Amino acid sequence: QKVSVIGLGYIGLPTAALIARGGAQVVGVDVSAHVVETVNSGRVHIEEVDLDGLVQGVVSRGNLRASLDVEPSDVFIIAVPTPVAEDRAPDISYVLKAARTVAPVLKAGDVVILESTSPVGTTEAMRDLFAQLRPDLKMPVQSGGAAGDIAIAYCPERVLPGRILVELIDNDRCIGGITPRCARKALAFYRQFVRGQCITTTARAAEMVKLVENSFRDVNIAFANELSVIAERMDIDVWEVIRLANRHPRVNILQPGPGVGGHCIAVDPWFIVHGDPENARLIRTAREVNDGKTDHVVARASDLIDAFPGEAVACLGLAFKPNIDDFRESPAVKVAARLARRYGRRIRLVEPYAHALPMEFAGTGAELMDLDTALEQCGVFVILVDHDMFKSVPVDERADKAVYDTRGIWSDQPRRISEAPVGRVAV
Numbered sequence: 001q002k003v004s005v006i007g008l009g010y011i012g013l014p015t016a017a018l019i020a021r022g023g024a025q026v027v028g029v030d031v032s033a034h035v036v037e038t039v040n041s042g043r044v045h046i047e048e049v050d051l052d053g054l055v056q057g058v059v060s061r062g063n064l065r066a067s068l069d070v071e072p073s074d075v076f077i078i079a080v081p082t083p084v085a086e087d088r089a090p091d092i093s094y095v096l097k098a099a100r101t102v103a104p105v106l107k108a109g110d111v112v113i114l115e116s117t118s119p120v121g122t123t124e125a126m127r128d129l130f131a132q133l134r135p136d137l138k139m140p141v142q143s144g145g146a147a148g149d150i151a152i153a154y155c156p157e158r159v160l161p162g163r164i165l166v167e168l169i170d171n172d173r174c175i176g177g178i179t180p181r182c183a184r185k186a187l188a189f190y191r192q193f194v195r196g197q198c199i200t201t202t203a204r205a206a207e208m209v210k211l212v213e214n215s216f217r218d219v220n221i222a223f224a225n226e227l228s229v230i231a232e233r234m235d236i237d238v239w240e241v242i243r244l245a246n247r248h249p250r251v252n253i254l255q256p257g258p259g260v261g262g263h264c265i266a267v268d269p270w271f272i273v274h275g276d277p278e279n280a281r282l283i284r285t286a287r288e289v290n291d292g293k294t295d296h297v298v299a300r301a302s303d304l305i306d307a308f309p310g311e312a313v314a315c316l317g318l319a320f321k322p323n324i325d326d327f328r329e330s331p332a333v334k335v336a337a338r339l340a341r342r343y344g345r346r347i348r349l350v351e352p353y354a355h356a357l358p359m360e361f362a363g364t365g366a367e368l369m370d371l372d373t374a375l376e377q378c379g380v381f382v383i384l385v386d387h388d389m390f391k392s393v394p395v396d397e398r399a400d401k402a403v404y405d406t407r408g409i410w411s412d413q414p415r416r417i418s419e420a421p422v423g424r425v426a427v
C-alpha cells in the first residue's frame, strides 16, 4: 500500500511517520523545499514529543520519504492549513490547491481523505473540483448512491500538541464519507493504525463535529473568563468560586486566563459563525468574550503597574498554555507585548521555554530574565501562564510583590498596598 500525505505540518508529519511505522510506503508532500530536505535527512522541523526518533527510524528504513511533487498512490491524506482571513471567512484555498495537485495522478480505487479543519461543505467542494479536473473518473455522489471510481472522506484529527503521537493512535476517530461506501473504505484505512474506536458518518457531519468540539471548549472557556471579570468587580476569588461550584455533580467550569490561544480553538468557531452568522450568536459572543479578556488583562495589569511607579515588572510566561514551548497565537505574548510597548524597559519577560526574545518584543526595551533574578529585582508580577515552575514559588519568596494573577496559581498571595497616590489596589 502506498500512502501520500499532503502537508507535513503538525498533523501531517506525525501521521505520515506513524503510517510508515506500520509498514506502508509513505510519501510526504510539502511545498517547502526546506521541509522536504529536513525530513529526507531524517530530521524534523517541528517540536513534538518523540517525533524526531520516529521520523529518523522510518526514513532510515526507507518507509518514509518527502517530496515536492505528488505521485500516484492508493491513499491520499490532505493535512494543509485552513486559516481564517481578515474578515473571519475561512480560507480553504490550500485544500483546493492540494486537491489540484492530487487530481492528475488519481486512478480508480484510490481513497482521498481530508483531515484539515474545514468549513462544512469543503469535502464536497473538493469532490466537485476532482469531477471538473477528471471527467474520466466517476465521482461519488450522495443522492442516488452512485458508488464512484474513487472514495472521498473527511476525517478530522483531535490531537493535543505535546501528545500528538499518543493521541493519533488512541483517540476515537469520526470518519465522514461522501457516501457510506466512501466512509467504509476510509475506515478500513484508519483501522490499520488507530486503536481508538472509528465511527462513520457523512462528510458534512464529520466537518461539523470538528468545529463543534473546539467551539464547545471556546464557549466554556468564555464562561470562565466572563465569570473572572465579574468576580474581580465583586472582589470575589473566582478560582475559589469555580472550585466550589465544580463540587456540584453536574457542573464542570473551566479555568479563566488571559484569553484563548493556539491555532484551533480561537479560529474554528469562526467557521461556524461564518456558515450561519444569524444563528451562531452564542458562539460569536464567546469569541468576543475570550478576545475581550486579553484587553481586560492589559488594562488591569496597567492599573497595577501604574500604582507602583519605578518598579520593574515581571511578566510570567509567554507560551499559549502551560509547560510547552509554543508561542504562536499566544494571549500571553499579546498581553506582554502591549505592556512592553507601553512600559518599555520596566518589563522583564520570564519564560523558561524561550531561548531568545520573541520578535513581538523587538525594539521595546523589554528583556528576558530568569525567575530567580525576577524575584530579586521586580516588585510587580503579572502571571500569564501557569507553568509548573511558576506554581512552585513559595509564598515567602513573593510576599512583598504586587501581583496580577490571570491564572490563579498564587491564591495565597497577600495584597500589597499601593505606594502611589491612587489608593489601595486590589490585586
Ligand code: SAJ
Residues within 6 Å of the ligand: 157, 158, 159, 160, 161, 213, 214, 217, 221, 254, 255, 256, 257, 258, 259, 260, 261, 262, 263, 264, 265, 320, 321, 322, 331
Ligand atoms: N484554556 C483556558 N482555560 C481552560 C482551558 C484552556 O484559558 O480551562 C486556554 C489555554 O490556555 C490555551 C487555549 O485555551 O490558550 C487552548 O488550549 P487547549 O489546551 O484547550 O487546546 P489546544 O488548542 O492545545 O488543542 C485543542 C484541543 N481541542 C479540544 O480540547 C476540544 C485538541 O483536542 C484539538 O485537536 C486541537 O485544539 C485542534 O487541533 O483542533
